Amino acid sequence: MAEEHAPEVHVTPLWIYIVIFLALALGTILTVAASRFDLGMWNTPIALVIATIKAVLVILFFMHVIHSTRLTWVVIIGAFLWLGVLFVLTFADYLTRGWQLT
Amino acid sequence: MSDVVVAHDPAEHHEPHHPFLQHHFEDMGQQHEASTLGMWMFLATEILFFGGVLAAYWIYRVMYPEAWAVGAAQQNWQLGAVNTIVLIVSSLTMALAVRAAQLGRRGGQVLMLILTLIFGTVFLVVKGVEYHAHWEEGLFPGDAWHWNHAAPELVPKVQLFMTFYWSLTGLHALHMVIGVGLLLWIIWRAWRGHFGPQYYGPVEVMGLYWHFVDIVWIFLFPFLYLIHGTGAHHG
Numbered sequence: 001m002a003e004e005h006a007p008e009v010h011v012t013p014l015w016i017y018i019v020i021f022l023a024l025a026l027g028t029i030l031t032v033a034a035s036r037f038d039l040g041m042w043n044t045p046i047a048l049v050i051a052t053i054k055a056v057l058v059i060l061f062f063m064h065v066i067h068s069t070r071l072t073w074v075v076i077i078g079a080f081l082w083l084g085v086l087f088v089l090t091f092a093d094y095l096t097r098g099w100q101l102t
Numbered sequence: 103m104s105d106v107v108v109a110h111d112p113a114e115h116h117e118p119h120h121p122f123l124q125h126h127f128e129d130m131g132q133q134h135e136a137s138t139l140g141m142w143m144f145l146a147t148e149i150l151f152f153g154g155v156l157a158a159y160w161i162y163r164v165m166y167p168e169a170w171a172v173g174a175a176q177q178n179w180q181l182g183a184v185n186t187i188v189l190i191v192s193s194l195t196m197a198l199a200v201r202a203a204q205l206g207r208r209g210g211q212v213l214m215l216i217l218t219l220i221f222g223t224v225f226l227v228v229k230g231v232e233y234h235a236h237w238e239e240g241l242f243p244g245d246a247w248h249w250n251h252a253a254p255e256l257v258p259k260v261q262l263f264m265t266f267y268w269s270l271t272g273l274h275a276l277h278m279v280i281g282v283g284l285l286l287w288i289i290w291r292a293w294r295g296h297f298g299p300q301y302y303g304p305v306e307v308m309g310l311y312w313h314f315v316d317i318v319w320i321f322l323f324p325f326l327y328l329i330h331g332t333g334a335h336h337g
Contacts, residue, residue, distance in 0.1 A: 006130050007133075008131065011201060012197075017194060028323075031323070055321070061197075063310055079145070086150065086153050090161070
């Protein structure tokens with residue numbers, strides 16, 4: 001018979017939540033600040049990189065994925081893999097056509 | 103270690119189990135893992151759901167960069183930034199609610215969940231203020247459209263930007279409304295003292311949903327409010 005097991009409780013220390021929150025707030029301020037300057041072609045990549053870092057912090061710490069089972073990791077990585085397929089294949093089509101855009 | 107003696111004859115003795123253990127699970131640990139895994143499966147479909155709209159958004163953004171910059175310049179980025187912070191704070195309080203549940207602190211749980219509910223509602227109210235302003239300015243696609251502060255050939259493309267704006271923020275707001283509804287249910291259960299270290303799955307899953315909706319906004323804010331380019335200067 002299977003042995004009784006309770007949920008594995010990883011209680012994240014309070015300071016980690018506070019640090020992640022401050023990092024997210026800082027990221028928001030940086031995004032707004034960067035958008036106020038004309039950085040040429042760099043405005044969009046900077047906004048994307050900051051948003052991605054914020055999302056990863058939320059996923060790993062607020063959503064406890066850092067303590068999740070490997071099966072959960074597989075589902076999450078699979079989800080983003082499919083998102084990548086959606087974006088890469090769609091853009092590979094649309095952005096390589098010599099359409100006359102007006 | 104557990105000092106529960108496992109009965110050899112299940113018909114004769116029933117080992118005491120948690121009142122919230124569903125009969126199809128072996129134990130609380132398995133139940134917890136199944137519910138978080140199931141939630142992530144659902145969130146995978148949500149990621150692809152928003153991903154599809156965002157892919158369309160990016161295709162048109164690449165096609166009509168000027169219209170996208172003009173459209174973003176019509177947004178109130180100050181309110182958008184405030185709302186971003188409001189949502190991040192609500193994610194913090196949501197995370198702290200899960201932590202309180204893990205530690206079996208009922209009062210802290212209820213307090214943090216109510217704060218999350220309040221911040222979520224503040225977000226929706228601010229969003230409503232923005233929607234009202236857009237409506238007044240005629241920035242609603244279709245028959246209600248009467249905004250024409252750009253070159254005539256650019257206006258239909260700005261309308262296309264606003265179609266994405268209303269779709270993306272509308273879908274996001276719908277998720278927020280559902281989240282607020284779910285929070286009310288979780289608050290009621292937390293108040294009744296249902297959750298503790300043995301059983302905090304519903305609070306955890308509520309948190310996963312709430313944080314996901316926060317992540318969507320983390321991307322929507324720069325995509326819809328902060329596009330730098332020609333015409334990005336207000337007025």
